Amino acid sequence: MATFLGDDDTVACAVVVNDAGQYSIWPAGQEPPPGWHGTGFAGSRAECLAHIDETWTDPVALHT
Numbered sequence: 001m002a003t004f005l006g007d008d009d010t011v012a013c014a015v016v017v018n019d020a021g022q023y024s025i026w027p028a029g030q031e032p033p034p035g036w037h038g039t040g041f042a043g044s045r046a047e048c049l050a051h052i053d054e055t056w057t058d059p060v061a062l063h064t
Contacts, residue, residue: 013048015041015055023052 012028016036023039025048026032041051 009045015039023056
């Protein structure tokens with residue numbers, strides 16, 4: 001049985017974002033934790049992480 005955490009790319013994921021603009025992945029079809037909401041993007045773990053890489057502008061990286 002696949003688990004969500006780890007490198008298993010067969011687990012369906014959704015991209016979530018919090019009020020601070022931080023992005024993460026969450027199991028698709030499950031309600032995000034309090035303070036987080038879906039972005040409308042879902043796919044494989046790898047697809048979601050690639051989407052975050054393209055979308056999230058890390059404020060720390062802008063100042064280094």
